[in-house]
Amino acid sequence: MDKAMEESMMGALENVIDPELGIDIVNLGLVYGVHLDEDGNAGVEMTLTSMGCPMGPQIVDQVKTALSELPEVKETEVNIVWNPPWDKDKMSRYAKIALGVS
Numbered sequence: 001m002d003k004a005m006e007e008s009m010m011g012a013l014e015n016v017i018d019p020e021l022g023i024d025i026v027n028l029g030l031v032y033g034v035h036l037d038e039d040g041n042a043g044v045e046m047t048l049t050s051m052g053c054p055m056g057p058q059i060v061d062q063v064k065t066a067l068s069e070l071p072e073v074k075e076t077e078v079n080i081v082w083n084p085p086w087d088k089d090k091m092s093r094y095a096k097i098a099l100g101v102s
Contacts, residue, residue, distance in 0.1 A: 001036045005072065009034040009042065012070055016062040019055050023098055025063070029090025032081065040074030042067050047086045056080065 014024045033045045064076045
């Protein structure tokens with residue numbers, strides 16, 4: 001997968017907003033990686049802000065919907081991982097400012 005495709009996928013994922021925090025999952029630092037094979041199968045490795053996140057299924061559905069809008073993507077599999085654990089240091093400067101986190 002080339003850099004432009006990775007950037008397109010990450011751009012699409014910036015449209016997925018964590019409903020509890022009101023910030024997109026990319027700026028929150030929840031997306032650890034994306035890939036796309038030659039058959040159009042996309043994979044997203046990501047985490048959630050907590051193991052008991054009640055919005056997890058909704059966020060996964062939104063990830064699949066966002067990537068399905070890219071013509072190169074035929075199917076998406078989302079792999080939720082807990083290692084490395086998420087913390088506020090993974091957030092972008094934008095997200096930290098928006099949430100008032102230093």
